[in-house]
Amino acid sequence: GIQVEQSPPDLILQEGANSTLRCNFSDSVNNLQWFHQNPWGQLINLFYIPSGTKQNGRLSATTVATERYSLLYISSSQTTDSGVYFCAVDNYGQNFVFGPGTRLSVLP
Amino acid sequence: SQTIHQWPATLVQPVGSPLSLECTVEGTSNPNLYWYRQAAGRGLQLLFYSVGIGQISSEVPQNLSASRPQDRQFILSSKKLLLSDSGFYLCAWSALGTGDTIYFGEGSWLTVV
Numbered sequence: 330g331i332q333v334e335q336s337p338p339d340l341i342l343q344e345g346a347n348s349t350l351r352c353n354f355s356d357s358v359n360n361l362q363w364f365h366q367n368p369w370g371q372l373i374n375l376f377y378i379p380s381g382t383k384q385n386g387r388l389s390a391t392t393v394a395t396e397r398y399s400l401l402y403i404s405s406s407q408t409t410d411s412g413v414y415f416c417a418v419d420n421y422g423q424n425f426v427f428g429p430g431t432r433l434s435v436l437p
Numbered sequence: 438s439q440t441i442h443q444w445p446a447t448l449v450q451p452v453g454s455p456l457s458l459e460c461t462v463e464g465t466s467n468p469n470l471y472w473y474r475q476a477a478g479r480g481l482q483l484l485f486y487s488v489g490i491g492q493i494s495s496e497v498p499q500n501l502s503a504s505r506p507q508d509r510q511f512i513l514s515s516k517k518l519l520l521s522d523s524g525f526y527l528c529a530w531s532a533l534g535t536g537d538t539i540y541f542g543e544g545s546w547l548t549v550v
Contacts, residue, residue: 360537362538362539364541370475370525370543370544370546371541371543371544372527372541372544374538374539374540377537377538415480415481417481417539424471424483424486424494424496425471425483425531425539426483427473427480427481427482427483428480429479429480430480
């Protein structure tokens with residue numbers, strides 16, 4: 330099956346700093362999403378981005394499908410950005426495969 | 438708008454006891470439904486998915502089972518829990534077919550003691 334890798338596994342930032350999270354996948358996909366899991370466990374959809382670039386406030390994402398990777402950018406990070414960021418892909422099946430996640434800690 | 442709910446939110450069960458987690462979706466028809474498990478500090482593992490009533494696909498062999506008695510209801514069960522069943526269980530749905538967003542419920546914390 331398709332493999333999903335994320336880097337870095339852990340990231341510690343000072344409030345106000347910028348960061349880039351990466352997701353690599355091993356096969357072509359028709360669906361890629363980024364999620365934020367908050368400290369209470371809730372998974373929040375950030376982007377549905379099988380290709381191209383999207384922006385939502387301080388967050389933006391870019392997927393280069395031909396090179397099998399996606400990037401999530403967080404600018405001017407805030408303490409509320411802390412948590413785990415997952416990417417998930419669907420390669421034309423009916424289920425989603427999740428990466429192992431990047432744990433982000435934003436310090437005040 | 439569509440909503441998804443799962444319960445109970447927290448559960449502490451002894452080894453060998455049964456389990457039933459329930460998930461319902463509102464505001465949509467014929468959704469794909471999923472059960473994921475997340476062990477502490479780990480990623481999400483797909484356990485079951487369903488594309489219709491009575492249609493269940495299992496991704497990982499285990500002592501858990503899933504059922505879909507109604508279009509928008511998905512149940513995760515076990516006859517006898519193991520310590521290794523502890524974790525955070527998440528129900529999710531997506532529109533029928535591929536290429537659509539997946540949405541998660543609030544999650545259920547299960548501790549087997």
